[in-house]
Amino acid sequence: MKHNVKRNLSLLLVAFVMMATVFVQPLATQAAKTVELEAExxxxxxxxxxxxxxxxxxxxxxxxxxxxxxxxxxxxxxxxxxxxxxxxxxxxxxxxxxxxxxxxxxxxxxxxxxxxxxxxxxxxxxxxxxxxxxxxxxxxxxxxxxxxxxxxxxxxxxxxxxxxxxxxxxxxxxxxxxxxxxxxxxxxxxxxxxxxxxxxxxxxxxxxxxxxxxxxxxxxxxxxxxxxxxxxxxxxxxxxxxxxxxxxxxxxxxxxxxxxxxxxxxxxxxxxxxxxxxxxxxxxxxxxxxxxxxxxxxxxxxxxxxxTKELFAKGHQVDGQEALPIANGKEETVEIATNKAIKVPVQQGQAEKYTLKYTIDKEKLNKDGELTAPIEKGEKIGTAELIFEGENDFGYIFNAESNKTVDIIAQDSVEKDNWFMLILGSIGDFFSNLFSTIVDTVKGWF
Structure with missing residues (x-):
């Protein structure tokens, strides 16, 4: 009997703690997000x-x-x-x-x-x-x-x-x-x-x-x-x-x-x-x-x-978007990263809700989505915009694009390939395209 009473009391205590966790904590969190003001x-x-x-x-x-x-x-x-x-x-x-x-x-x-x-x-x-x-x-x-x-x-x-x-x-x-x-x-x-x-x-x-x-x-x-x-x-x-x-x-x-x-x-x-x-x-x-x-x-x-926290350091690279392909260059790709840190006031528990969105300058890309050599180290390739996916985002007091947007720059210089290699590449591309055309044509016969 005593064992059952103790067991029941323990269950009640556990239930009380769970209720406090479920109900009290969210209320405290909600209170931290709001201010009730007597001002117009x-x-x-x-x-x-x-x-x-x-x-x-x-x-x-x-x-x-x-x-x-x-x-x-x-x-x-x-x-x-x-x-x-x-x-x-x-x-x-x-x-x-x-x-x-x-x-x-x-x-x-x-x-x-x-x-x-x-x-x-x-x-x-x-x-x-x-x-x-x-x-x-x-x-x-x-x-x-x-x-x-x-x-x-x-x-x-x-x-x-x-x-x-x-x-x-x-x-x-x-x-x-x-x-x-x-x-x-x-x-x-x-x-x-x-x-x-x-x-x-x-x-x-x-x-x-x-x-x-x-x-x-x-x-x-x-x-x-x-x-x-x-x-x-x-x-x-x-x-x-x-x-x-x-x-x-x-x-x-x-x-x-x-x-x-x-x-x-x-x-x-x-x-x-x-x-x-x-x-x-x-x-x-x-x-x-x-x-x-x-x-x-x-x-x-x-x-x-x-x-105020530094959410993304200078030189930050977004996973899966660390490099861009290059046409007519001595290197096939060039790494890109942010040119400066992004620092903003962050509400408690909200830091993980910030991400970066890349926008590459379309004028720098060819029809195949490649950069064209030569590329200078530090050259602006595009921008990275800070995106907040939480609640209560009131924006900035002014048009503060400079506070939520930074430049994406090339991390190294890439020289244009020499004329001989470019000619070989063009020849290779020509025969590759010709072969593909022949194969497509032959397939059409059958």
């Missing part, structure tokens, strides 16, 4: 490769509010690098910039018109505390007027390949709040527009083309015009204030908050851990705190579930 639109991107790790309605164009200033920041850096201005360049404050800065309702720090400000002072106030007056002052300095600066913004957006954008001012404020200062050529009732994908691509360009921007966006506070320790609006930085510490996130060093009544609370963030940098965008959340909580969810998901 969002995206998470690997900052090295541009690979999109997560997206939620990322192509809806929405008002970005002060996230607009990322484009203004980019154009300031461009002007610095081109020598048009320097950090020490000084400028006075126009009536327009002054009126915006003087308004406590428009994130104004209180600029003065009886002094000149350096570009560095204006940029820091824009990037750290999102001051609108300093942003306008920089736009006017660079382009002469905000209207002309807006043209520069839209031109740069086109050059970057932003898929969804419309810039109508340099700050992100609704044009309806600018009164008689609405930038020339724009609708008085218009708003800037960006999709989450476009905001992420803008951030990608900013931190890759001008990485020094992060040294400013990561500053926790700013002293400006008599104000001491004005806090950075990015609460995910390591603020010392007790209330803000709950939002601190290790590795965050940027990038730009945004808020207007129509835009809600937005945030473009970036963080780096163990050599991996992520870019996130959340748009239209319902509170200051929510935009940071939702961003933390994205970062947790990215850092916990993805690791």
């Amino acid at each position: 639109s969002a995206i998470l991107v690997d900052a090295e490769t541009g690979k999109i790790l997560f997206a939620k309605d990322a192509d809806i164009a929405l008002p970005p509010a002060s996230m607009t200033k990322m484009m203004t920041e980019y154009l300031v850096w461009d002007a610095i690098e081109s020598g048009q201005i320097s950090w020490d360049t000084k400028t006075k404050i126009s009536d327009y910039a002054y009126s915006i800065s003087a308004s406590p309702l428009l994130s104004g720090i209180g600029l003065r018109q009886d002094k000149e400000y350096t570009v560095k002072e204006l940029y820091d106030a824009m990037a750290i505390i999102s001051d609108n007056g300093t942003t306008i002052a920089l736009a006017e300095l660079i382009a002469g007027s905000e209207g002309d600066f807006v043209k520069m913004m839209n031109k740069k957006a086109e050059e970057m390949g932003l898929p969804d954008y419309k810039f109508v001012n340099s700050t992100g404020l609704p044009n309806s709040l600018l009164g008689e200062n609405v930038p020339e050529g724009t609708d008085p009732n218009a708003n800037n527009l960006l999709s989450a994908r476009s905001a992420a691509l803008l951030a990608y360009n900013l931190i890759n083309d001008h990485p020094e921007a992060l040294s400013v966006s990561s500053q926790i506070s700013l002293d400006f015009e008599g104000y001491k320790n004005v806090e950075n609006l990015n609460w995910m930085l390591p603020h010392k204030a007790t209330f803000l510490q709950q939002f601190n996130y290790k590795g965050v060093d940027g990038l730009k908050t945004g808020h207007t009544d129509i835009a809600g609370y937005c945030f473009t963030g970036t963080a780096e851990r163990n050599g991996q940098r992520l870019i996130s965008v959340v748009m239209k959340t319902d509170s200051k705190a929510k935009r940071f909580h939702e961003t933390a969810k994205l970062f947790d998901y990215g850092f916990s579930n993805f690791e």
Whole structure:
């Protein structure tokens, strides 16, 4: 009896373990693949490769509010690098910039018109505390007027390949709040527009083309015009204030908050851990705190579930496709391989779902599918495309063919055969073809 009881208990324990394996583990795996966000639109991107790790309605164009200033920041850096201005360049404050800065309702720090400000002072106030007056002052300095600066913004957006954008001012404020200062050529009732994908691509360009921007966006506070320790609006930085510490996130060093009544609370963030940098965008959340909580969810998901791996090394050869035949060469074949490694962020357990697909340049092949000598070592023969056969492939933030496609090149040089051997080969081919014709003809007689 005791033996039967023990046996039954053992069977129950085994059944419980099996059920836990069957049901609990898949649920955990499923949870790792999803992020539930309280934001109208969002995206998470690997900052090295541009690979999109997560997206939620990322192509809806929405008002970005002060996230607009990322484009203004980019154009300031461009002007610095081109020598048009320097950090020490000084400028006075126009009536327009002054009126915006003087308004406590428009994130104004209180600029003065009886002094000149350096570009560095204006940029820091824009990037750290999102001051609108300093942003306008920089736009006017660079382009002469905000209207002309807006043209520069839209031109740069086109050059970057932003898929969804419309810039109508340099700050992100609704044009309806600018009164008689609405930038020339724009609708008085218009708003800037960006999709989450476009905001992420803008951030990608900013931190890759001008990485020094992060040294400013990561500053926790700013002293400006008599104000001491004005806090950075990015609460995910390591603020010392007790209330803000709950939002601190290790590795965050940027990038730009945004808020207007129509835009809600937005945030473009970036963080780096163990050599991996992520870019996130959340748009239209319902509170200051929510935009940071939702961003933390994205970062947790990215850092916990993805690791950048070298899937295929330089010189990789696909099994069964290591070589191609050659016509008129001293060698009958030439080996082919990839010219560089392919490295992408890979979700846990997904590495085996990546393969390479060869596409040989048809213009290099004769009618028999052979390469024609001579062939140079390192000559491009075709391309190898990375193919993912798993789920949740969101693609890249831009047309990133360079990240998933590499060249296939010849591993050795193959010289053209000498004229005598080519003639012998032609003669051999002639008699071979003649013999085949005779045999076919004779077979037709019977």
